[in-house]
Amino acid sequence: MSTPAGRPVTLADVARRAGTSTAVVSYVMNDGPRPVAPATRERVLAAAAELGYRPNRIARALRSRVTGVVGLVLADALNPYFGALARHVERALAGHGRLMLIGNADYSAERQRHLVERFLAAQVDGLVITAADADDDVAAMARTAGVPAAYLHNGPAAGQTPVVAADNEHAVEEAVAHLRAHGHRDVAFLAGPRDTGPVGRRRQVWRAATGDGGTLLRSGYSRAEADALIRRLAATGDVPRALVAATDEQAIGVLSGACAAGLPVPGRVAVVSLDGSPDSAHTAPALTVTGQPLETMARQAVDLLFTPSASPAAPRAPLIRRRSCGCEEPR
Template identity: 55%
Template structure:
């Protein structure tokens, strides 16, 4: 049996108009006690909102497109999950597209999400600077990174704060200026982290670069080892690179942290289970997600997004697993 507004109104002892105001979140306010009666009646009757009908009435679908490059990358997986939870808390439904996994470009993925009549977009993926983005005609908030020259708000972590926390902690172990392991270029947040490190250590630090996969980082670490240019302490821009470095160090007999102290700057959950467990600056994915959803839904949060140092073993500290 299909449950209607009239059924809910009869159970709640109110009018169908009031039921509509409650279930469609407006356009008029309803007293809290009446609202609670309507919601209770709807739940007892098993009322299910017709999203298509609601969209026709309000001009909104309640759908928000979420674009991420690849959820198998731990950091982006955690960020995407945090965004989906935050959207659920805001009574929105996430329509998630993984551009890299689907084989589509970011442009194609955005076009597909827009064709689904989403009310807005939350984008964590980014495209090369030379590729022009598709024209977006709904509200959009970028999370983690916003390409140059595009419209939209950005919610990001304070990368300078994260780098400073890592550098100061390694210096507290008496290592001097730590080296930095960056990406192949200085685009986006990794570039911000690289520049923050350079400003802190000046000419005293060594900069290494590799691609963002664990395999590329491991290969470059082995090459640097053959060249005889080992660092004593190292800040790594991403967890995926750090995993490759730990693997190559183990194969080469480089002891972590005795020979090389390491801190990674993403802080995904998997880093607690490496050998040894990685000291990290955990990025505030939950607060970033909440701020992004707030901006998209008109409930902005002015709080800062600061990473937090999580001390384990790879930096040289004692750590009880």
């Protein structure tokens, strides 16, 4: 809000309205460095509310070298999995009194590095990075600048920055075991275009769990590409009877392609996915998933910014039974 003259409301305006000094108003707005009597504090806060005073965050940051803002670099802002992670990061940061800025790397290592550079130039108080390319330890730039950082979901294995990773090992083993409990001996795996990051690790665990008893399939990390893959396989009769999808986006594409090809799920192909994003509960049929503990992961990553010595326990992704694997959904 501005004064009648059109200029922003200042500390001096609040001081005049409250009948006190600008120094006292500053102490109230900044919670120190000197105490203020409760009655005076209430008078200052009431005056600030009446005038619509808003503290100048930029000026405060210049004085304290603390902006109250943390940057979040997302691998893909359009992917519901990363969107859900972002929501939980924002809530965790609010618990620490911080605001969040989001940058979308769009699976580009070059853009990921550019975003980290921009966030550091903006003097953020910390960085959370869902790495688009774990081979590039972009958090090293934050360490050089003295800014705390944490990787979330994915990060360099050999870096010095802490990583709160998704549950890749237990989730895959649980998915394969569950499909075999439904009678499927051969369990296929839908991986990404390349064996990198969490999906590469998931493929390795799947192969160790199945040996030679499963087909490796590949598609891009999109519904459209997985849909097209299933349609091509349907045309040649090569659609597997049971399939673990590395990501929910691919799993949703599998459902779409199977529907278009007239292949019933789970009657002709049983599907389990490894992310557990919010969309997975609302497909047709609903996806059985290993639900990654996104809230816990986000909270652990944010806590590491403010308590670097913390050693969070590795989160587990529980199996959530729905219709796509052959289970009856709970009523």
